[in-house]
Amino acid sequence: MSSVAPVSEGANISDTTAYITRLGLAARAAAITLARASTQMKNTALLAIATEIEAQAPVILQANERDLAAAHGLDAAMRDRLSLNASRVAAMAAGVREIASLNDPIGEIQDLAFRPSGIQVGRMRVPLGVVGIIYEARPNVTADAAALCLKAGNAVILRGGSEALHSNQAIARCISLGLGAAGLPITAIQVVETADRSAVGALISNPAVVDVIVPRGGKGLIERVSREAKVPVIKHLDGVCHVYIDADADIDKALRVAFNAKCQRYGTCNTLETLLIAQSCAARILPPLFAQYRAAGVELRGCAATRAIDTTVKMATEDDWYAEYLAPILAVRVVRDLDEAMAHIRQYGSQHTDAIVTENHTHAQRFLREVDSSSVMVNASTRFADGFEYGLGAEIGISTDKFHARGPVGLEGLTSQKWIVLGDGHVRS
């Protein structure tokens, strides 16, 4: 069993910009090889990485202990995300194996068809090139993000929270060994080995060596990256999700969906934050629904019409309609009809995930068409907005943008399509 991998270069990095450029050029070169690597080679590497992670679990855990010992300023939640144990390391390896089992999107040819000129035109799926991942002190992201990028044929530069540096280096060592075993360049996946925060600035402002940045973490990180980036960003901002219980809702489905959307997990971005309900059914549905919420310990904040039905509900302020609580708190508003519900979502929502509960076909169709969110649902819990639930196999993040990828982003979001043209000596007249 080898000892904890030393900080190979970290101690000697003085010029961060030059260092990031060096990593970037190496990634750019590796990306050429990755783009043409066969599915088999990529899978061989992924399986070898998973095996290495399992074999080196004690080394990874030792490195993680070193990180934890040095991490004084972290709160309990951050400390929990930083800390690894045997089952978390096993889950990391299992996740990498799962990605090996996904279909390889690279090289897929779509819509190849003859044109009147005689040429055949279609589109071939290709990697984006070099992906930069910026994340907080969560070592499991290192394996997960690296594996997804590798499967999609991209080189990747990983910049995790400095508190996790030793854990990340230990995982990176497993990744290098796996790449090497498959005959792929080890510079295909590189970890930034400096705690210097200027490394993030250098990484996000060099379009010559990075094709896309995926920030994963808190809102502060994502806002900073988005504001300063000179390369495209796949970003995830707020999740102010709504369930609208329509006048024509089935009461059982309404109770089930609205409860699950709020209470299945409080801290996730696809959790319900504001419940909207048509005035004609509010008096019938809110009392049993509120009883469920109260039993689960959810604090309710409502509009005047909500409080007219249940006087124990707290008065909601304007701020409540914008709030992403990520906590057992729910804002409730009674609306006149579908139009007022959609107007509320447009004004206060974050275009993440919104659902309608209704038996009315026309209302369902209008909600699907007109609500401009990355996921729009009928009679289903907002908690389903997730790459695994959608069948993507894995997700690199959830995009709240419309450009390129929207909603849960899996392998396909890490690719592009080029045009291919097949002729037989065809020329343009």
Next chain:
Amino acid sequence: MSSVAPVSEGANISDTTAYITRLGLAARAAAITLARASTQMKNTALLAIATEIEAQAPVILQANERDLAAAHGLDAAMRDRLSLNASRVAAMAAGVREIASLNDPIGEIQDLAFRPSGIQVGRMRVPLGVVGIIYEARPNVTADAAALCLKAGNAVILRGGSEALHSNQAIARCISLGLGAAGLPITAIQVVETADRSAVGALISNPAVVDVIVPRGGKGLIERVSREAKVPVIKHLDGVCHVYIDADADIDKALRVAFNAKCQRYGTCNTLETLLIAQSCAARILPPLFAQYRAAGVELRGCAATRAIDTTVKMATEDDWYAEYLAPILAVRVVRDLDEAMAHIRQYGSQHTDAIVTENHTHAQRFLREVDSSSVMVNASTRFADGFEYGLGAEIGISTDKFHARGPVGLEGLTSQKWIVLGDGHVRS
């Protein structure tokens, strides 16, 4: 016949940023209506716009004369692009009618399928929102870009070269009348009515009111927009296109494709700029090919091996390999094999359009897979890289980026996809 439309607001715009924000907010509101507008309403508006353009041709031409009279500093090519005549106005109207005849991409649902949880998951095509188009003094772009954005359900803000302001206003008046006739908000398509250059800066740096910018014009404009933009940009930079004549090329196809790619039109971005040829067939193919080029008046600049075959060819410099001549000049390089050809393309190309001429299946497959350009071709002229030739019906531009849209961008590039989930009271466990 009404007279030339007056500059309605242009003379009074003092605060450009506030003005652009005003246009943007109006566009944002109109975009909501556009997104849910039926195909029929959009087509009615497009056909009404075409009819107005035809009816008001004399007014448009009068406005154009006013622009031409004021445009002293323009060179002949720019003046030609600015000037309209009866047949150009008719072509403008015909172009708008053609866009009306294209399939509406909005609302298309793709891959709707059941997941193990019981929910149905698919993706619905939706508009991007508000599109900003920045272009030079080419009034035909006003009608063309507006029509494409409208068909894709987007609101649009058009900022054409100030030399074309009166022409653009006259065309904008036709557009407003057409939108009004269809019952759509006239703020769905707005023309920036100030010549102040700071309007461009304001337009590209306000992600709250603009979702994507499409710059159309010279490299200087595009580089400036890309550098300063705070919103996504669909951009087109250089077209340094290659044809590689492989050792296994058919000589007739090679002569035909290499000649057409260079000589069918010199000034376009998909024109051949550097010819690569395998050394084993250079002595056989270059002499007859050079004879064709010389007959067409093309100046040849070659590497040492090229000049060993034809001593009258000028010596190429390193700069020639990077050059986008847009002129009857061709750089020629003899390479060892496919690998050296692809290495040359990687080093000097601009990832626009590259073609191989070969009868060898493996070489064709490798070229298609490994050349990282927006269009990659086998035995076909690079001149085919075009939205119309690819069957897009029309194009808003050609993207040399990989993110979002790549290569010719038609209606689909002006859209996004959201996730839709259909359940029957399904909740997540």
